[in-house]
Amino acid sequence: MMKRWRWSIPFAIFVVLLVFLWIGLGRDPSVVPSPLLGKPAPAFRLAQLHKPGERLQNEDLKGQVWLLNVWASWCVSCRTEHPLLVQLAKTHLVPVYGLDYKDKPEQALAWLVQNGDPYTASIVDADGRVGIDYGVYGVPETFLIDKAGIVRYKQIGPLTAETLNEKILPLVRELQK
Amino acid sequence: MRQAVFAVALGAICLVAAAAAISAPASDLVLDVRLKKLENELRCLVCQNQTLADSNAELAADLRREVRELALAGRSDDEIRAYLVARYGDFVLYDPPVKPVTWMLWFGPFALLSGGALVWWIVLRRRERRGPPSAATATADTSAAMRARKLLDDESDAPA
Numbered sequence: 469m470m471k472r473w474r475w476s477i478p479f480a481i482f483v484v485l486l487v488f489l490w491i492g493l494g495r496d497p498s499v500v501p502s503p504l505l506g507k508p509a510p511a512f513r514l515a516q517l518h519k520p521g522e523r524l525q526n527e528d529l530k531g532q533v534w535l536l537n538v539w540a541s542w543c544v545s546c547r548t549e550h551p552l553l554v555q556l557a558k559t560h561l562v563p564v565y566g567l568d569y570k571d572k573p574e575q576a577l578a579w580l581v582q583n584g585d586p587y588t589a590s591i592v593d594a595d596g597r598v599g600i601d602y603g604v605y606g607v608p609e610t611f612l613i614d615k616a617g618i619v620r621y622k623q624i625g626p627l628t629a630e631t632l633n634e635k636i637l638p639l640v641r642e643l644q645k
Numbered sequence: 646m647r648q649a650v651f652a653v654a655l656g657a658i659c660l661v662a663a664a665a666a667i668s669a670p671a672s673d674l675v676l677d678v679r680l681k682k683l684e685n686e687l688r689c690l691v692c693q694n695q696t697l698a699d700s701n702a703e704l705a706a707d708l709r710r711e712v713r714e715l716a717l718a719g720r721s722d723d724e725i726r727a728y729l730v731a732r733y734g735d736f737v738l739y740d741p742p743v744k745p746v747t748w749m750l751w752f753g754p755f756a757l758l759s760g761g762a763l764v765w766w767i768v769l770r771r772r773e774r775r776g777p778p779s780a781a782t783a784t785a786d787t788s789a790a791m792r793a794r795k796l797l798d799d800e801s802d803a804p805a
Binding site for chain 1: 690691693703704707708711730731732733734735736
């Protein structure tokens with residue numbers, strides 16, 4: 469009896485290993501989980517792209533749910549997600565703030581004229597320090613921040629219609645309640 | 646002619662390098678060594694298999710600048726590590742800390758090894774309980790061994 473079932477032990481180990489490896493294959497190794505989730509969004513106080521004399525700080529945005537989209541005019545994959553942001557801005561579901569990361573203001577402004585400006589306001593992170601505070605390592609990145617200023621979601625890489633509609637917008641609706 | 650120009654250029658480079666090395670104060674060298682060591686323990690997030698020290702990525706350069714400034718501000722190595730972990734997670738450390746999420750990573754191999762040892766022990770014990778090999782197999786074994794030894798002896802006697 470015992471002998472007959474013995475083959476099932478290595479077989480079970482093999483199946484478990486297969487499942488682990490299969491999951492591993494499907495994961496994107498370039499996506500690093502952010503330690504910021506559930507923590508207060510790092511403070512910033514930066515000059516605005518369109519009004520260089522005026523500064524915007526995260527304290528100003530408390531009390532509303534907002535998206536922080538990190539982008540740059542030199543960033544190629546920002547172009548793929550940009551139409552989606554422009555579309556999102558038209559729906560007025562959630563304000564999007566742009567963090568222009570390590571960019572030249574004149575190039576950034578030209579880029580927005582060319583591709584459309586979905587941002588309620590854009591701020592300039594010329595030396596990338598605020599980007600480091602937010603753990604940015606692969607532009608574009610998008611953060612969802614709640615009324616209390618807590619980071620609720622982080623998207624690394626370009627937004628897709630799928631993640632926007634299935635993850636971010638439902639979360640926005642829930643947080644806006 | 647070409648060689649002469651090359652020699653002069655090489656000499657000039659050496660002089661400049663030597664001058665740079667001499668003009669740097671000793672404390673800078675100490676700091677450089679310390680930072681180099683620290684940067685070798687940190688991972689670049691853009692090219693994930695390179696250290697912060699090795700990477701040419703722009704983010705790595707920014708992070709090196711940040712690490713240097715923190716060090717100049719008097720922060721300890723642990724504080725600098727904590728600063729980066731707060732932003733990028735444990736992933737930036739090449740030496741991940743022991744905590745519940747990393748238990749599998751740290752103890753998994755030992756668990757597998759002891760599991761294997763346990764199976765080995767069980768198999769050995771079962772074999773022992775079954776008693777010594779029967780007389781028939783024993784004679785077969787000895788006759789085979791004798792034959793093998795004979796063959797080997799013949800081999801060694803043969804001229805090379």
